[in-house]
Amino acid sequence: MLEDKNQEKTSLSELGEFGLIKHLTKHFSSYHKTTIKSVGDDAAVIDSSEKQTIVTTDLLIEGVHFDLSYMPLKHLGYKAVMVNLSDVYAMNAEAEQITVSIAISNRFPLEALEELYAGIQLACNTYNVDLIGGDTTSSTKGMLLSITAIGKANKEDVIYRSGAKPTDLVVVSGDLGGAYLGLQVLEREKQVFQVNPENQPDLDNYTYIIERQLKPEARKDIPELLKELDVKPTSMIDISDGLSSEIMHICTQSKTGCKLYEEKLPLDPQVISTCEEFEIDATMVALSGGEDYELLFTISIDDYDKIKGNPNLSVIGHITEENQGMNLVTRANQEIELKAQGWNSFKG
């Protein structure tokens, strides 16, 4: 009775994930002065006296966000925590607690869940985070994980997506595109395996990008590094859906444009060689790949000397006035408009 038989109804794919959340929550109002920031950033902010509490949540679903035929359960547990911690660090906050809710079908034995929790525990130990609760239940199909992460920050330290100003530099940590390419390699090997289960995959040439996909690390070190360097970003976001999509969030919320430079995009040599092998454009992968969990932020141009030459950071462009749009300057010195082609779970 709830199926969509009415052709006039709105399909979810028309809205996309961001449009959907915005649409569904636009009539909600805030009651508490302590609710500093709710929907619309990486995480919610709750005032707790001098410190502010940071809350973020993510839902990971088998068959949508992960494929257990090549994602070991321990890695899945680890990655699920990383996805959430990354959002806390993107607020320039310290992650302190997580809750983990899991639904699983009867096809999983206890030992499978133990593996999953071993990954969650490794993440908690490595990142000094406390598991403080959750819910465990059966599902009618497959596995899903819902994690909420909670962090703390001094009020004056919290960094939103909305603070970028024209002339600010756009900076990214680490390198881009690896996680997406790792997924392509794993998908290819899965298909080979389905045709010929005897075939032993040789993945030596892909170790880095496969690790980027299966065991990403949240960049806890970057806010610490920036503090040491005495640089406070004007805006910050983590790269979960691809660089294009994320810089567009910063520009939209900051009411600015931006200019990124293709030649400045940080690419690992394995990303470049694998792109050649797969005959895909490395720039496209860096812009739209997603799941890199690097931090993207903007800094005042006055801080350039403080970060210049740091091997963890790449300046990839600058913020412009809003009316100049959001553009990529190609190696051929052409300007093309950025498009958010990141992952949209309601498409396809």
Next chain:
Amino acid sequence: MLEDKNQEKTSLSELGEFGLIKHLTKHFSSYHKTTIKSVGDDAAVIDSSEKQTIVTTDLLIEGVHFDLSYMPLKHLGYKAVMVNLSDVYAMNAEAEQITVSIAISNRFPLEALEELYAGIQLACNTYNVDLIGGDTTSSTKGMLLSITAIGKANKEDVIYRSGAKPTDLVVVSGDLGGAYLGLQVLEREKQVFQVNPENQPDLDNYTYIIERQLKPEARKDIPELLKELDVKPTSMIDISDGLSSEIMHICTQSKTGCKLYEEKLPLDPQVISTCEEFEIDATMVALSGGEDYELLFTISIDDYDKIKGNPNLSVIGHITEENQGMNLVTRANQEIELKAQGWNSFKG
């Protein structure tokens, strides 16, 4: 490759939900002094200076926790929030924020989600709670909701499950068993409808118990009432899995026994008449029905005069020494051992 083909592995139903969480989290340790209480109570507690932050989360899955053939989506949204707020109130805290994550298959149009959010919004408006975030994604099958609620309380006001003492009185708000019976009526009507879709159900005799199932209210008023009466419970829990299961949590965590009296269990007349119609024992329904979302708590016997005769509260027994066990005294003055027969999502 992850299916349970090994007969020696442990099935999840052997452990049950509580055993599973305990089993999976027993090796985790806490890093932060601010993590006051994690797994093992209704909600987690985080110290935020003079106030403490309360966090609780619940996962609701179509086909496991709800059936959309008789649960309107607006009611589902409302109830999903109630389930979480109830846990916050059971800590004697004020609920202030929620996050809502939703996964849905393509069979739902936007309008269905709008209905769901209308229910969530009604709950937020009625209970003065802020929606501060969440995640929305597609699912491969059905709908699921994951809600996290966050509350605040003064450190000295938080009430755990572990504070009951021998001679304390056991008190419950409202009445018991209605939600479970409402579900039985709805299940029966669903089967009648499947046989004869022309049949119009006459539900006039069941309005109260159906409302208890479809639109439960979290007992925000009870902690307020107790404050007015100057009574601070020694332990408190909300009744989501049935009275038996909940009083056993209090006794186990408080290292006590208890004695409940069958004749004292609060039953609505509609519960009694519907039990007669269905030929089921009303006491069994009150003990094991679940989903009532009433508060169960213990108070010092010295506070008895303060609550005596209050229409919202029923004294149903008292706490004993641990070695006396957990028992129900029947109308025939026989003592029978309490058993947790509450809902277990891993069983059948």
